[in-house]
Amino acid sequence: MDQKQITAAVIGIGTELMRGKMDDTNATFLCRWLLERGIRVTVRANVGDTLEDIGAAFKRAAACDLVIATGGLGPTDDDLTREALAAHLGRPLVFDEALWQSIEALFLKRWKTVPESNKRQALTMAGAEALPNRFGTAPGMWCEADGRYFVLLPGPPPENQPMVELALREKLVQSGLLAGELALRVIRCYGIGESALADMLQPIAFATEVGYYFSQAGYVELHFSRFDNGDGAGRAAVEADEKKARALLAAAGVFFTGNEELAKLLLDELVARGHSIAFAESITGGAMAAELVKNPGASQALAGGIVAYSNKMKQTLLDVSPETISDSGAVSEETVREMTFGLRRATGASVCVSVSGIAGPDGGSEAKPVGLTHCGFLIGERYWHKMETFVGGRSRIIARTITFAFGEVLQALAHNDAKGSSGNASGATQKDVRKA
Ligand code: ATP
Ligand code: MG
Numbered sequence: 001m002d003q004k005q006i007t008a009a010v011i012g013i014g015t016e017l018m019r020g021k022m023d024d025t026n027a028t029f030l031c032r033w034l035l036e037r038g039i040r041v042t043v044r045a046n047v048g049d050t051l052e053d054i055g056a057a058f059k060r061a062a063a064c065d066l067v068i069a070t071g072g073l074g075p076t077d078d079d080l081t082r083e084a085l086a087a088h089l090g091r092p093l094v095f096d097e098a099l100w101q102s103i104e105a106l107f108l109k110r111w112k113t114v115p116e117s118n119k120r121q122a123l124t125m126a127g128a129e130a131l132p133n134r135f136g137t138a139p140g141m142w143c144e145a146d147g148r149y150f151v152l153l154p155g156p157p158p159e160n161q162p163m164v165e166l167a168l169r170e171k172l173v174q175s176g177l178l179a180g181e182l183a184l185r186v187i188r189c190y191g192i193g194e195s196a197l198a199d200m201l202q203p204i205a206f207a208t209e210v211g212y213y214f215s216q217a218g219y220v221e222l223h224f225s226r227f228d229n230g231d232g233a234g235r236a237a238v239e240a241d242e243k244k245a246r247a248l249l250a251a252a253g254v255f256f257t258g259n260e261e262l263a264k265l266l267l268d269e270l271v272a273r274g275h276s277i278a279f280a281e282s283i284t285g286g287a288m289a290a291e292l293v294k295n296p297g298a299s300q301a302l303a304g305g306i307v308a309y310s311n312k313m314k315q316t317l318l319d320v321s322p323e324t325i326s327d328s329g330a331v332s333e334e335t336v337r338e339m340t341f342g343l344r345r346a347t348g349a350s351v352c353v354s355v356s357g358i359a360g361p362d363g364g365s366e367a368k369p370v371g372l373t374h375c376g377f378l379i380g381e382r383y384w385h386k387m388e389t390f391v392g393g394r395s396r397i398i399a400r401t402i403t404f405a406f407g408e409v410l411q412a413l414a415h416n417d418a419k420g421s422s423g424n425a426s427g428a429t430q431k432d433v434r435k436a
Contacts, residue, residue, distance in 0.1 A: 005227045006177050008034055009043035009061030011054075013071040013081050014155060018048045026070040026153070026160050033164060037172075038180035038227050039066065054084035065148055066177060071155030073138040075117040081152055082141065086125045089145050096124045103137050131167040135159045142171050149175060180227055183208075183234040185242040186259035187222040189249065190407045194220050200252055206241045208234075218390070218400035221259075255411055262406045263291045269413045270301035270351065275379075277409075278349035279305035280318055280339040282330065283357035283373055288402050303349040308339065318342030318354075331356050333374055333385050340376035340383065351413075352378040353405050359394045373401050379412055 010031055012024035024046055031041050043061050047053040049072050061067045072081035086093045100122035107114040121138050124130055131140030131151075136159040141152040151168060153160045172178045189197055194212040197220055201210075211223035224241040228234025249256050257265055270277055279288045289305035292298050306317050311330055314320040319342035320335055328334040339354035357373030364370035371390040377383065386408060390400040 005180070006039045006066060007042045007064045008039050008066040008068060009045070009057075009064040010034075010041055011043075011057045011061065011067070011069040012046045013049060013054055013057075013069055014046075015048040015078070017046045017071075025157060026155065029157070029161060030068060030070070030164070035182055037178050038182045038229075039177065040227075049078045049080055051080050051084050051087060054081060055088050058085065058088040066151070066172075067148070068151045068153065070153045070160055073121065073140070073152060073154045075115065075120050075137075077117075079120070082120075082123055082125065085141070085143075085150060085152060089125070089143075089150070091126045091128075093123045093125055095119070096122050096130070099124060099130055099139060103139075106137055129171075131163055131171070133159055134162055134166065140167065142168070144175070149177065180229040180234075182225055183228040183238045184223060184225045185238045186224075187242060187245060187249070188215075188219045188257050188259065188262075189222055190219045190255045190257075190262075190403065192220065192254055197222065197254075200254070201245060201248060204241075204244050204248060206244070207237045208241045210241070216392075216396050216399060218396075218403040219262075255407055261295075262403060262410065264295050266406045266410050267292060267295050267298060267301055269410055271297070273413060273416075275301060275351050275413070276303045276347075276349040277301055277351040277353065278303040278343050278347040280343040280352070280354040281305055281307050282309055282314070282339075283355050283359050284398050284401055285309060287398060288353070288355070288405065291402055291406075303347045306343060306346065314339060317346065319345065329368065331358055331368055331372060331374055333387065336374040336376035337383070337385060340378045344378055350380060351409060352376075353409060355401055355405055357390075357397070357401060359397050361394060371397050373397070373404075375401075375405050375408065377405075377408060377412065379409070379416075382412075 010027045012027045016022055017024050027044055031044065034041055043064060045057050045060060047057045058067065069081055072079045082093060100119065103118060103121055104114050107118065118137060125141065125143060128141050128143035131142055133139050133154060136154055136156060138154040140154060140163050143150050153163055194214055198212060208224045208226040213221040213223065215221060222245060224238040226234040226237050281288055286305060286307045289302065292302050308314045308318050311325050314325065314330065314335065315322060318339045320338040324334045324338055336354045336356050339356065340352050343352045343354060354376040355373060358364050358368060358370050360370030369389060373388050373390060375386045388404055390397045392400065
């Protein structure tokens, strides 16, 4: 029998959140943390620092097994979270002398006196337990009420996150709330949109929860997830669904990988095949090389790059002829071809990649719209060219150019070897069906 999945509410308390002064990063952290541990967050809310609003948020969370509130545990009058929980559960707040002494000691270590207002932080609710705060004065709170659990955590993330790891985790384990995990498999699909992907996978009856998440860098993450209570059934189900999806995607010629950065996969592939790579970058301004350099061991494959943004640099550093630029333009098939061969002469790298495009927002025309990008690829003696028009703002166009170029090289390298087989170790497949 499946153990029931635990549900949780995450409530960020603070008037500054409601005024848009800051984002609720505590909730982002907690939602991820709980998800990974198989707890389903069904309510996520923000409320200001009033007894009424906090009380209403607790009511909204009435169906959840676990209610976690962050913020409003400080010493000032506008910190009301403790009072609101006590009122919600109909329990009194009591002054905890031992807790006060530990807060006092903490203060006296750093300052000469303790403000009277800090006494509020030693208020605890009848039947509740304090969660120690290693990095601040406000203790957290844990309590059980009618088989449900309530947790109060301090607002500042440097206090909140260690408290989750060091104190809350233990309470959850003791209470049997961490009795499973979320089994999750991710496939990254390139050159295809969410809706086209959903249509393509429609014939498969999946046994797990399927999610489609678009990344700004120009790919769609396909998530298969299911709660696994430790018996392995959830894990087996997501693996089976992933396998079915991979087979269908491969048959349809979609380029996909596992849940790994493309730059890392490319680097591994280059190193495994003994290649060196160089970039001639116009539109990306050096970002392609920088993306590869983020990975340790980049020196094993990266020869270098030339940022040739101006026409003059394209001519002097990459030998592009002035006539090519005046006849065809800097963003053209002809120019990237000369950039690519110039790059080979300059670097001797076995894999040479050139990009030239219009990142916008200005500079587009009807014939050459913003987003138009030409890419030249030279691997060994094989040269080819691709042209794409990416949509989005400037940074997204640049990011998608990098994703596209890296994907193109990765597929070409895998293709060299795979010849007729349907993929390589990273799950890359060959046929080019880019629509982006
Ligand atoms: P303190 O004892 O520091 O007053 P507190 O528990 O009362 O802690 P708040 O007063 O609500 O917490 O918030 C203190 C600070 O913590 C905020 O100014 C903000 O910088 C940060 N903070 C609070 N809530 C959040 C949140 N949900 N996400 C990110 N940061 C937060
Ligand atoms: Mg405060």
